[in-house]
Amino acid sequence: MISLLFTLVLFAAVPENVTEFDLDNGIHVITRTVTGGEVEGLSLFLVGGSRVLDESNQGIEAFSLEAALAGSDTYPDERWRQIMDTTLASWNASYNYDYSRYHLKCLSEDLPLLLDGFADCLLEPELDPQIVQRIQSSQLVALQSDLEDPDNRIWLVANQGFMGAGHPYLLRPDGIPSTLASFEVEDVREWLTSRIKSGNIVITHAGPTSPEQLEALLEVSFGRIPEGGDVLPEVPEFAIQNDTLVVENDETLTAYAVVKFKAPPSGSVDIPAYSTAMGVVDEMLWQVLRTEHALTYAPSGGSTNSYRQNWGYMYISTTEPVLSATLMAEVFRNVAMGNVDQSLVTGIANNNRTIQGIGAQSMDTQCWMLGSGYITVGDWRNSYELQESLGDMTVYEVTRALTDWADDAGWGIIADSAVVDFSEFEPWSLKGE
């Protein structure tokens, strides 16, 4: 596959009032000025994700950031809680295969204080053992609750066959119970010391604070972060060699199935066509599996498009997994063969315009788009251009992207062997005859 930096001539969706600058220590900042409100959004991206983890420390970054944000030497626990009470600021953390993201939502008047505290927590975390232990227990409860639900777990089951042994994306950014339970305060301190470096960080902002004001605020807070950073290895392609199937037995009333397959990596020119194609697949899954066959409440299909290595996916919950999986594969092959009406492709474009409009109302979404585009291909504009370009193409372009990328598929199924005959399972092929 040819991988090229993806740029489009179409700039209609790219917002105005976006400014980029570097702090003295090299931290790159992208800010979109949005006037008319009082709500500020600011995201700190810590680049690395699964690539900086190993089997034994999965989840260490997620845990370390949560622990750090409980207070610092200058803003110890009680003072920091007082500030949270006074400002009602909210923090939203997310951790994925390529980066960790910590997002702050607050009112403009509180931004200076909160930025100072935010940076201080990262640089001089208090790490009171009792508080750290409480955070650890909370994260464990959340993780176990998450994994208990087969609707969440099925995505990880599918990873096993699809990604191939040793792929960094098999390492969980949010951890697994055994690793999460093993971390000590010193592990956290060491991790923060090694990772909180200017070269690992990108900051994005959306809100009424001007770029000049923001730069001044960030220079005195995040400007204190030491220089340096990790050299990250390339993310290898997924190593799947054949169609695979991983089955998990669980006493559930309904079965769950997910199939994953290769999609164009970040920067590929095929991303818009492929993403649109999977949008069409999503529509067809709904039409065939839900409307025509009433097999499921929630079929879906799609693709990731902002990771270094991406994948397409199809999902279903159903009491008839064999028939459903057979139909899912058939839907995919049909779309790849071009059995698609142009109105479906145009519909994806129409929907995307609306989705883009919805995202523009949220500072959080704006921060994510600015950072994601910059981190994946080096230019924040990419996120907006990509969204604008989805669906704006012909059936031929769309189906060709799917045909070019159709390859081995990694299936995962969770079902109850007392209800479903596992001997009928097979890895259903997505490739044409």
Added chain:
Amino acid sequence: MLYTLILMLSMNFPLVESELPNGLDIIIGEDHASPIVTVCVVVNTGATCETPESNGLAHFYEHMFFKGNSALPDQSAYNARMRELGIIRNGTTGPEVVRYYLTVSSDLFEEGLEFMYDAITAPLFDPQEIVNERTVIMNEYERNTSHPFWNLWRMQEEVLSIDKWRSSAIGVPEVIMAANQEIMLEFQHTYYTPDNSALIITGDIEAEEIMPAVSEMFGQWEFGGRSNYADLELNISIPRDTTVYVGCPEGLGMVRIVFVGPSMADQQEWSYGADVWGQYMGRMTGEFHENLVANGPFLDVYASYYSQRFEPSITFGGTIDPELAEEGVEMMREEIERMFEEGYFNESGIEMASEQLRRSRLFNEESSRDMATETFPFWWVEGGGLEYYNNYLENLSLVTSAEITEFLDRWIKDQPSAVFIITPEGEWVE
């Protein structure tokens, strides 16, 4: 003039409210931040309107809303029109409120409005589509049973609800599998009328410009006058102190202590003190957090009043090591007792709680789409119109420590409670 306009307060964008002669409330918010518009219809109905024989059908109706209607004869035509207009849509059915909403590019506002009008006023309830949808909804039901908290939800319905079917929107399999056209039409006839609904529109539109078209289109919706929603009775009761041991997956532990709260139907005057109290208790520097989390066994705690018309509740809860759950209940009870000691509620803390609620509204109003789909529908139903929401901040500012004490004396002191101890060793509902 076919409608009256009332200017309302919003922190971020102008709002107008009006009522058509057929009784339909119309709420319009102008927000030009993005070239989209969101249209939501909210209806005073939900599981609370059901009987044992119809448990799950309000939700079933929601599914049929997204199928054929007099303008778009089947699901395929419906979906094709959505794609054509770029409509992003959804609907939800809760115990007390049902809402349907769509977002569309603002230059297609009238087409989007018409799409909503046809769906809300003229669904076909095609018998074959109903048969298909039975198994679809059964799959939704089966998915829900896998959720780690499914057992807790069911236990709460058993213990707190007078009529448990009025709390369960998803319903029961035997009713879902027997749904038919007749009962759908009955639901429509009773509840899906303009005098029992509100139309909410927010986004890149001018209220005065769109009002004539909105009024003309939705003015045709026939007045009903048949809904019994306002006459439904309270559906929560805790006659005596009760403790229930609820099963949950390994590793989890939670406790909840629940009291009956004031109804939004006819006891709204208590709700302002209740909300300030809940916010006060939730402060991370407050005694409740300090004693139970910072210096106690809980991982997190909360105390809150749930503004509901039929199942209003006051809950103290928290996450805890399952082995410490029973001890945690005792400690939480001690904290509840402590609330009645003099000086527990101080004016500066109350001021902070009120300010937090004001800020919370500012954050909520960041997205006018969220306002149309979440905030306004909720408060229109629970407040019985948007006047409650409109006057909310002013009423909060009047709350004093004396009012909070009054609230606690009336709703918590010496009142029976239901305690839920949620651990892997607890019981499971069949």
